[in-house]
Amino acid sequence: MRGDLQKDTNDMAEIQIKNVAKTFGAYQALHSIDLAIADQEFMVLLGASGCGKTTLLRIIAGLETASIGEVWIGGRRVDHLAPKDRGIAMVFQNYAVFPHLTVFENIGFGLRMAKMPNDEVKRRVERTASLMHIEQLLKRYSGELSGGQRQRVAVARALAMEPDVILMDEPLSNLDALLRLEMRAELKGVLAESKTTAIYVTHDQVEAMSLADRISVMHQGRIIQAASPIEVYRNPAAQFVAGFLGNPPMNFLRAEKAGDGKWNVAGETVDGPRGAEAPLQFAIRPEDMQIADQGLPAQVRLVEPLGAHLLVTCDVDGTMLRAVLDSDLSLKAGDHIKLAPQPDRVRWFDPETTKAVA
Amino acid sequence: MTHASMAAPAPKTEPNPTPVTPVRNSGRYLYAATVILLCAWVLVPLYFLLVNTLSSPEQVSTFPKSFIPEFDLGSLQFFAGFQGILNALKNSIIVASMTMVMSILFGAPAGYALSRFEFRGKETFRVLILLTRAFPLPLLALPLAVLFIRTGLDDTTFGLALVHTTLALPFAVLITFSLFSGIPVELEEAAWTLGCTRFTAFTKVVLPLILPGITASAIFAFVISWNEVFAAAVLTIENRTLTAFLLQTLGEAPLHLKFAGGFILVVPALIFIFAVRKYLFSMWGIANR
Structure with missing residues (x-):
């Protein structure tokens, strides 16, 4: 103009x-x-x-x-x-x-x-x-x-x-x-x-x-x-x-260092960043988890069927975590399940700076 | 009116009637009576004013009065022919017109500033505007008269218009303030992004939208000046406005002249106020749309 x-x-x-x-x-x-x-x-x-x-x-x-x-x-x-x-x-x-x-x-x-x-x-x-x-x-x-x-x-x-x-x-x-x-x-x-x-x-x-x-x-x-x-x-x-992004948003869990590139998340050992020393935040999107034999131990607290999928709120080591799961699953409150995060979708954040850690 | 007609059958038809107590009913009658009384308070004198104005000079002083005016223009003709009255009428119109122009010229920018800008002392300024009405005119009349004589403004229509502008200005500011506040600032901002300067945005967007309101505010200023008698009587001698002239001649003038004069004074004010009532309500914060 x-x-x-x-x-x-x-x-x-x-x-x-x-x-x-x-x-x-x-x-x-x-x-x-x-x-x-x-x-x-x-x-x-x-x-x-x-x-x-x-x-x-x-x-x-x-x-x-x-x-x-x-x-x-x-x-x-x-x-x-x-x-x-x-x-x-x-x-x-x-x-x-x-x-x-x-x-x-x-x-x-x-x-x-x-x-x-x-x-x-x-x-x-x-x-x-x-x-x-x-x-x-x-x-x-x-x-x-x-x-x-x-x-x-x-x-x-x-x-x-x-x-x-x-x-x-x-x-x-x-x-x-x-x-x-x-x-x-x-x-x-x-x-x-x-x-x-x-x-x-x-x-x-x-x-x-x-x-x-x-x-x-x-x-x-x-x-x-x-x-x-x-x-x-x-x-x-x-x-x-x-x-802020995603509905429901990303889940965060506290992770303690358990060795070189190994991190302890809710009692499970997960591969993670090598450089960091202090505790980190382990982060995963609700849709990037599935029920498996091995995974984060979780107790179901609330099940919300949304048609296309199931929104499940569970307690993982004292932290509330939400997972979007297959709607064919029959879950109810109180069930004990194991949630396996998809490894390439896991992200890490430094709780001090709140920035992402590679 | 609807209150009474609705209230009466209700207790009989309903199987489990809500108790329409005598207290509630009498409350309604009291309400209606008050409304009628207040209307009569305003309308009856106006009606007699009308009847007497349209009666022949002889008929005015007779008793009992007829409730239907005889549509005789004798009184009005006598009024028009009375020495000095046309000059006073002309002065009234000149002063009121000057008041109207000046109060909009100064009031509208003040109203715009109050509604659009944040500045220090804004609330104080708003109170000060109202405070100008806190001093009774008789208190100010003497110093004003002295000041006017010194500056040569005494007995001029312009001098009187200045005083009337002071009286009308608070209303002009408040009315235009509420008008401008009713126009979303986004309309102006949109105009700026579409190629307008602050000034052209005002003339192309804001002005067309508030023109009816500005007119109303102007008319209100006109009416304030038109009705004002005290300053006019004190500050003018030769160039009297109609109100001051009638006040002066009240003692000696025949009754039918007073009626005709009163009528000429009341009618324009009534018509104008009726025309702009919507904007006066909005100034006083009464929702009316």
């Missing part, structure tokens, strides 16, 4: 965030964030509320100023520019569809501000409206639209700008579950087609996993890990990531 607003597809719209921090009074909302987002990448900022993900997005948009640090978009430093000069478009959580304008004028608002000729406005509005399947709503006002339709208008309005970067702040969180699923798939298709760099803020891990090229997991104003969804899921860089 430079000059004539036409997106030049050769134009690189990579984003660099260099050492950005933000304080609100005495409260440090962001600590020294460094993040690079590639051209046309779909980056999801994931974290619980209050982790600073929305603040970071608003700093990129120019709606909030960073206390220190730089923001670069497409090789241009933008942190001192007004939002309108940054080549971004934004979709807000509550849609922010202008109530005094028709859907057509909402989608064309940015184009009119850029003094685009009428026929070009009409062409672009109609194209983005058909992309979002709202052609039939163009004459309506926002008061006459459902939540899902307003969401579509908000996305169409952002896309019509043909921005370098599209920023989305929990755009699906106000929709009901079924509609959210439908819009999620649609959004992914539309954004892939538009070849726009996207930054998407959410607290919903399923949304993050399904949409992202890369996920940045944020916690207490820091980016804990930025990697592909499967990497974040399989190889969490820190205990927080392991506990």
Whole structure:
């Protein structure tokens, strides 16, 4: 969106965030964030509320100023520019569809501000409206639209700008579950087609996993890990990531050193890291365990049949551990079982630093 | 009205009647009676004002009165022809218009700032705005008159409009504050990301949305000035507004002139307040939508 607003597809719209921090009074909302987002990448900022993900997005948009640090978009430093000069478009959580304008004028608002000729406005509005399947709503006002339709208008309005970067702040969180699923798939298709760099803020891990090229997991104003969804899921860089992603989340058990590369977990000896000396956290995902003759001794406490599988909560050496098991098993509370973790899926964390240990 | 009609048959038809005690019933009658009394308190004088205004000058002082006005414009004609009255009416309109413009010009930015920005002393500022109404005008009248004479503002419509603006400003600030607060800040932010500056976002998005409310606030300021009599009587001599003029001539004027004058004063105020009642409710925090 430079000059004539036409997106030049050769134009690189990579984003660099260099050492950005933000304080609100005495409260440090962001600590020294460094993040690079590639051209046309779909980056999801994931974290619980209050982790600073929305603040970071608003700093990129120019709606909030960073206390220190730089923001670069497409090789241009933008942190001192007004939002309108940054080549971004934004979709807000509550849609922010202008109530005094028709859907057509909402989608064309940015184009009119850029003094685009009428026929070009009409062409672009109609194209983005058909992309979002709202052609039939163009004459309506926002008061006459459902939540899902307003969401579509908000996305169409952002896309019509043909921005370098599209920023989305929990755009699906106000929709009901079924509609959210439908819009999620649609959004992914539309954004892939538009070849726009996207930054998407959410607290919903399923949304993050399904949409992202890369996920940045944020916690207490820091980016804990930025990697592909499967990497974040399989190889969490820190205990927080392991506990935040996955439903149910990863299990942790205390492990004592039992020899070179051998660790004692709940009375069983398991192969583990060689370098470490102090006790570690043994971690395993619920779905990466199965019942076997050899394994961690567990007493079943609760069995929840979920149809596709069985969610079993058991007591392993005084720690609650959850396993996702085959739904054909007949288990009941009080049963003693042995759970064998899949060796290549076991991860280790240092309880002091909470970081992963190889 | 619905209370009474619903209450009566209920005990007979229900097999296990909830006891509709005499206390509860009489409570309803008391409620209805109070409502009727309060309405009459306001409406009856207005009605007689209307009847007398539309009676011929001779009819005004007779008794008993007819309840149906005879639609004689004699009183109003006499009023229009009375020496100085048209000038006073003109002054009233000028002062009220200036008050209206000034209170919006100063009140709306203050309301915007209160609703959108965090600044030190914000709460104190809000209380101070209300505090300007804490000093009775008679207390301020003498120093004001002295000050106005010194600065040459005495007996001018502009000087009076300044005083009226001071009276209307707290309401203008509070009404516009509640209007701006009703507009999600995301609408403005969305406009900024779509190519607007702070100013164009205001004119293209915020202003169209609050224009009806701003109008209401302006009309309210107009009515405050239109109805104000004390400052007008103290601070003007030649350029009297209608209220001050009528007060001055009250003693010597014939009865039908008083009625006609009262009517001319009340009608615009009533119409305007009725038109903007929705916004006045919202200022006082009563949910009305």
